[in-house]
Amino acid sequence: MVASNLAKQAAPEYRQAPFDIEAEQALLGAILVNNDAYERVSSFLEPQHFHEALHQRIFEACARLIRKNQLASPVTLRPHFQLDGAMKEIGGPDYLAELAKFTPTVINAQDFGRMIFDLAMRRELIRTGEDIVATAYDPPIDMSPNEQVEEAERALYSIAEKGRFGGGFKAFRQAITAAIEMAERAYKAPSHVSGISSGFADIDSLLGGLQKSDLIILAARPGMGKTALATNMAFHAAREFMRTEGKAGARVAFFSLEMAAEQLATRILSEQAEISSSKIRRGRIEERDFHSLIRVGTELERIPLFIDDTGGLSIAQVAARARRLKRSGDIGLVVVDYLQLLQGTANRRNENRVQEVTEITKGLKNLAKELNVPVLALSQLSRGVDNRDDKRPVLADLRESGSIEQDADVVMFIYREAYYLETKAPTEDDPEWVKWKEKMDRLYDLADVLVEKHRHGPTAKITLRFEKQFTRFYNLAKEDALPDRTR
Numbered sequence: 001m002v003a004s005n006l007a008k009q010a011a012p013e014y015r016q017a018p019f020d021i022e023a024e025q026a027l028l029g030a031i032l033v034n035n036d037a038y039e040r041v042s043s044f045l046e047p048q049h050f051h052e053a054l055h056q057r058i059f060e061a062c063a064r065l066i067r068k069n070q071l072a073s074p075v076t077l078r079p080h081f082q083l084d085g086a087m088k089e090i091g092g093p094d095y096l097a098e099l100a101k102f103t104p105t106v107i108n109a110q111d112f113g114r115m116i117f118d119l120a121m122r123r124e125l126i127r128t129g130e131d132i133v134a135t136a137y138d139p140p141i142d143m144s145p146n147e148q149v150e151e152a153e154r155a156l157y158s159i160a161e162k163g164r165f166g167g168g169f170k171a172f173r174q175a176i177t178a179a180i181e182m183a184e185r186a187y188k189a190p191s192h193v194s195g196i197s198s199g200f201a202d203i204d205s206l207l208g209g210l211q212k213s214d215l216i217i218l219a220a221r222p223g224m225g226k227t228a229l230a231t232n233m234a235f236h237a238a239r240e241f242m243r244t245e246g247k248a249g250a251r252v253a254f255f256s257l258e259m260a261a262e263q264l265a266t267r268i269l270s271e272q273a274e275i276s277s278s279k280i281r282r283g284r285i286e287e288r289d290f291h292s293l294i295r296v297g298t299e300l301e302r303i304p305l306f307i308d309d310t311g312g313l314s315i316a317q318v319a320a321r322a323r324r325l326k327r328s329g330d331i332g333l334v335v336v337d338y339l340q341l342l343q344g345t346a347n348r349r350n351e352n353r354v355q356e357v358t359e360i361t362k363g364l365k366n367l368a369k370e371l372n373v374p375v376l377a378l379s380q381l382s383r384g385v386d387n388r389d390d391k392r393p394v395l396a397d398l399r400e401s402g403s404i405e406q407d408a409d410v411v412m413f414i415y416r417e418a419y420y421l422e423t424k425a426p427t428e429d430d431p432e433w434v435k436w437k438e439k440m441d442r443l444y445d446l447a448d449v450l451v452e453k454h455r456h457g458p459t460a461k462i463t464l465r466f467e468k469q470f471t472r473f474y475n476l477a478k479e480d481a482l483p484d485r486t487r
Contacts, residue, residue, distance in 0.1 A: 017123045019051030020115060027112040028055060029099045031062050032073055038066050041113030049120035054086045058096070074100050128155045146317070153320045196250045196333055196374060199236030201475050202462040206451060207410060210237075210333060210374035214455075215365040217339075217404055219379040219393065220414035221386065225447065226378050227259070227337055228267070228471040229414060233376065234335050235268055238305040241332070250332025250373070251304040253325050255318055257341035261309040271472040272296045306331075314343040315363035319370075326371055334371070336364065338378035339404070358403040365407045379404060381413075391420055395452050411453035416466065418443040447473065
């Protein structure tokens with residue numbers, strides 16, 4: 001008796017995958033009676049969503065005829081199924097006439113279509129779950145548990161995206177409507193941009209803000225302030241989201257592969273409190289500065305800026321974590337600091353670095369399109385910049401792969417002439433010192449953002465003001481906007 005009970009417990013309970021034959025028959029019957037029913041479900045329903053293989057073939061045959069502007073009916077479909085073995089077993093082509101008796105109204109066709117679609121999603125979820133379990137029991141030799149988790153998340157996210165009834169072609173009128181709505185948002189927004197405001201007026205004016213599905217590359221040599229500019233943009237987007245209660249700005253996912261979250265937070269505190277970060281780290285602050293830090297810190301606690309400072313992430317891990325954060329609460333901007341610190345998949349790591357970076361940039365672009373958010377990725381430049389007389393970066397200076405330039409929608413460089421000028425300081429007794437000092441005073445706090453690639457519009461040079469001690473960029477005041485000092 002005990003052995004019998006144990007055997008029953010050990011035997012897996014058989015459960016049938018969910019499906020509804022009657023719903024499938026009802027929808028096919030509606031289509032055969034009135035082909036308009038097909039138009040109501042064709043945008044999301046495909047033959048493989050039917051459980052019964054014969055129903056898959058009937059739906060596909062109907063679709064083929066309707067797409068040719070021909071009538072799909074029991075009579076016109078009969079020749080296609082004269083020799084169909086499965087149909088012979090249930091009475092032959094007369095089954096088509098039987099289906100036509102299941103005639104819900106055309107209005108209800110979409111409801112039946114969605115029921116069939118939902119059940120197909122459940123079956124796919126079951127298959128995916130079984131694959132995950134099978135792989136966990138018997139994994140490939142070169143697949144780590146973390147890689148299996150990433151693959152499982154990717155598969156589940158793919159099912160979730162399919163469940164939105166999206167995808168496929170859009171009528172041009174839909175695209176036009178979306179474009180007009182985007183223009184309306186830009187017109188009504190205080191900043192007059194259609195994308196997410198960067199916080200810098202000239203950059204927003206040129207780009208229209210950080211646009212959804214765009215891969216934006218911000219590149220510079222070390223010491224130019226690329227992390228500072230990216231942090232300024234991310235903080236502005238998150239603060240605007242909080243200030244406007246979600247009507248502007250965005251929740252931000254910030255992957256800090258180089259700096260710890262605490263260091264990044266110190267930078268932001270320094271920027272907003274306008275207290276040197278080196279003073280904060282060394283404790284060289286006065287009591288009023290400390291109170292200022294507490295006040296600013298209290299304000300910043302509510303900012304929807306999420307930092308992942310895990311080092312050595314792969315592009316697959318970044319994508320998986322971004323998807324997870326988007327599911328838990330919608331995000332509108334992803335920042336990666338910086339691109340060269342990402343890793344490719346295990347297979348790509350065995351190849352050369354150029355191929356690995358190519359995979360990474362394509363992965364970032366795909367992530368931008370998949371989540372429908374701008375992805376701002378920082379990038380290092382090659383050392384060749386420092387060996388030239390003219391040290392202004394160009395697209396050819398992007399390090400390790402031409403795919404960065406190819407896959408990016410926008411490429412921006414930061415160039416601070418004062419950085420290089422400072423290294424060439426003559427001695428005070430040198431006749432050139434006065435000229436050097438005048439030029440240094442004029443350029444000391446200026447930084448050029450060189451937009452060298454812009455898929456949606458013109459390129460340009462944008463000048464910002466840079467406060468090195470606070471690692472903060474500011475809009476440059478226009479001369480015609482300054483007060484008249486002649487009076």
